Amino acid sequence: MTIRFRFSKSDLITTAGVAMRPLEIDDKGGLFERLGQPGITERHSHEELADLLCRPDTTYIAGYFDRTTQDIRGRKPVDVINELREVVRRLVIWRRAFCDAFLHLESLGFINRTHEGYLKEKERLAAEIHRRVGEGQASGRVVRPGADIIIRKLPGSRTAFEWVRCYERAGYSAVALIPETHRCGNRAPRWSHRSEALMNQVIELYADTQRPSKSQAVAETLELFRQENRRRVDAGLPALVVPSRQSVRRRLALADPYYVHAKRYGTAAANAKFTLYENGPDVQQPLERVEMDENRLDVISLLTLTGIWDHLPPYRQERFEAGRRWLYVAIDCATRCILSMRLAETPNSGDAIRALRDIFIDKTPIAQAAGCESTWHHHGGIATLVTDQGGAFVSDDFQGTVSSLGITTHLPPAGLPWLRGHIETFFRTYGLPVLSHADFGAPDRRIFRQSLAAETASYGDEARF
Numbered sequence: 001m002t003i004r005f006r007f008s009k010s011d012l013i014t015t016a017g018v019a020m021r022p023l024e025i026d027d028k029g030g031l032f033e034r035l036g037q038p039g040i041t042e043r044h045s046h047e048e049l050a051d052l053l054c055r056p057d058t059t060y061i062a063g064y065f066d067r068t069t070q071d072i073r074g075r076k077p078v079d080v081i082n083e084l085r086e087v088v089r090r091l092v093i094w095r096r097a098f099c100d101a102f103l104h105l106e107s108l109g110f111i112n113r114t115h116e117g118y119l120k121e122k123e124r125l126a127a128e129i130h131r132r133v134g135e136g137q138a139s140g141r142v143v144r145p146g147a148d149i150i151i152r153k154l155p156g157s158r159t160a161f162e163w164v165r166c167y168e169r170a171g172y173s174a175v176a177l178i179p180e181t182h183r184c185g186n187r188a189p190r191w192s193h194r195s196e197a198l199m200n201q202v203i204e205l206y207a208d209t210q211r212p213s214k215s216q217a218v219a220e221t222l223e224l225f226r227q228e229n230r231r232r233v234d235a236g237l238p239a240l241v242v243p244s245r246q247s248v249r250r251r252l253a254l255a256d257p258y259y260v261h262a263k264r265y266g267t268a269a270a271n272a273k274f275t276l277y278e279n280g281p282d283v284q285q286p287l288e289r290v291e292m293d294e295n296r297l298d299v300i301s302l303l304t305l306t307g308i309w310d311h312l313p314p315y316r317q318e319r320f321e322a323g324r325r326w327l328y329v330a331i332d333c334a335t336r337c338i339l340s341m342r343l344a345e346t347p348n349s350g351d352a353i354r355a356l357r358d359i360f361i362d363k364t365p366i367a368q369a370a371g372c373e374s375t376w377h378h379h380g381g382i383a384t385l386v387t388d389q390g391g392a393f394v395s396d397d398f399q400g401t402v403s404s405l406g407i408t409t410h411l412p413p414a415g416l417p418w419l420r421g422h423i424e425t426f427f428r429t430y431g432l433p434v435l436s437h438a439d440f441g442a443p444d445r446r447i448f449r450q451s452l453a454a455e456t457a458s459y460g461d462e463a464r465f
Contacts, residue, residue, distance in 0.1 A: 012064035016057050021065065063171050088179065094133055094152055095177040099167040101128035102160065113164075118157040126154055195240050198224050202248050203255040207263035218248045283334040290339060290359065290382045291423040292330040294347050294390055328355035333422050337378045349395040356385075356401065386410045386420055 007013075007022040007030060014020070020032040020042065029045035044052065052058055084092065105111040105128060111121040118125075130151065155163070163177060170176035191199065201224055206217035222242065229239040262270035283289050326347050330340035340358035344351035363376040385407050387393040394411065402409050412419035 008063065010063050010065040012061045013052075014059045015052055015055060066171070084178065091179065092174055092177050094129070095163060096167070096174040097129050097132040098125075098154075098160070099164050099172075099177070101125055101132055102164055104128065113161055115157045118160060122154060126151070129154075191243070192240065194228070195225075195243070198228060198240070199243060199248060199251045202252045203260070206252055207255070207260045209264065211264050214249065214252060217252065218245050221248050286334045286337075287332055287339075287380045287382045289333040289384045289386060290330055291333060291386045291420050292328070292340075292352075292355070292393070293388055293420065293423040293427065294326050294328050294344075294352070294392060295427045297325060297327050326351075328352060329423065329426060330355060330359050331422050331426055332378070335378075336422065338426075339378055347390060347392045349392045349397040352392040352395075352398050353401050356398070381405075382407055384408045384410060386412065386423075388412070388420065 007025050009022055011022055012019060012035075013022075013032065019035040021035060022030050023033050023041065024031040029043060030049065032042050032044065034040045034042070053060060102111065102125060105121065105125060106113070110124060111117055154160070166176045167173075189196075199221065202217050202221040205220050206212060206214060212220075222245070225240060225242045229242070232239055258270050258274045261273055326344045328340070328342045328344065328351055329338065331337070332339055340355045342351055342355040342358065358379075359382060360379055362379050367374070367376040385402060387409070389411055392398060399409070417424045
């Protein structure tokens with residue numbers, strides 16, 4: 001069965017970015033002309049039009065070129081109701097429900113377009129509107145005794161009939177019911193050009209290396225106005241209108257935050273504060289991106305906070321020198337799983353390679369030997385390894401090992417830690433003094449304890465905790 005379409009010459013069809021309007025419609029199909037290209041026509045059968053209208057990149061607007069529609073588009077701020085603010089959108093929806101309810105009751109003969117007829121059936125009209133928009137008693141919600149029920153006040157007969165006429169002339173489009181308050185107000189410049197220039201001085205006064213307060217900048221700006229007025233009075237010119245403090249503060253609030261911060265604290269501080277950030281690379285699969293880094297930590301503090309220190313014998317505790325050790329950690333960006341963890345006295349390529357090796361093996365025997373509570377089976381081949389430009393990672397031994405394994409390496413520039421956000425977040429979390437109260441998952445906590453226990457086991461007997 002062939003579906004036949006009926007188009008008007010004032011309709012608009014846009015498909016794949018090409019806008020067209022109908023020229024002729026017959027029993028075989030239609031002839032369409034491209035907008036902005038007079039004489040360029042295309043013929044489509046009704047079957048082709050059916051397929052065309054089903055495409056997601058096709059839009060059809062009936063009566064787009066009608067005189068009334070174009071007049072409304074010139075007077076209204078938007079073409080689609082959803083582009084309006086929430087308050088205005090709800091008002092437009094209520095106005096449309098009012099017009100639909102009025103036309104429905106008019107077709108049934110309950111109301112007419114006279115002042116007396118409108119007042120007589122006002123209650124019936126209000127009930128029909130509430131039913132259509134779900135407000136008042138028709139909201140369907142259980143209202144407690146004594147609770148307030150908010151309903152909208154109906155307009156007078158003159159306003160009501162004007163809404164209905166606009167609604168009908170626009171082809172029953174709700175766009176015609178958008179209030180035109182956006183056109184209200186005085187659009188003439190409030191301040192003279194000289195006043196505007198003096199008010200803009202508040203930004204330069206506040207964006208100073210001496211870092212004055214906003215109140216000081218506003219006071220100095222008002223003093224500039226007073227000096228200018230004294231000069232103009234001596235020259236026989238009319239004085240400028242002095243703005244209020246609040247007006248000057250509002251002008252200061254319009255300043256570019258980056259510019260102000262850069263002038264007050266320097267470009268480097270502004271770059272650090274206003275750096276763009278994102279959620280990180282889009283990782284779809286586990287081990288697609290692994291971040292690895294080294295960090296200098298206080299081993300004794302870490303062992304104490306994790307509960308391992310209390311389970312070490314005294315002679316083992318004596319072997320730990322007071323000071324810090326280096327911790328190599330590898331984390332999977334997709335699962336946030338710790339794949340490798342190794343302690344070293346100094347940063348070196350050997351321990352970095354050993355930490356890289358642990359990513360490819362099942363570390364459950366290490367966890368079991370350390371008496372841990374769960375397995376550490378997380379391992380596998382990785383696609384991309386991201387490190388900083390530390391000496392251990394840029395060494396020939398480490399880079400040669402990574403290349404031999406067929407891994408793609410990324411070395412983001414120094415000083416941009418957000419390019420390795422996952423591993424940097426890990427060190428910030430575990431490096432805080434409040435490590436024992438950090439809000440991270442139990443599996444991560446167990447794996448962290450497993451790795452430290454495995455490292456301490458290398459000093460002698462098995463560490464149990």
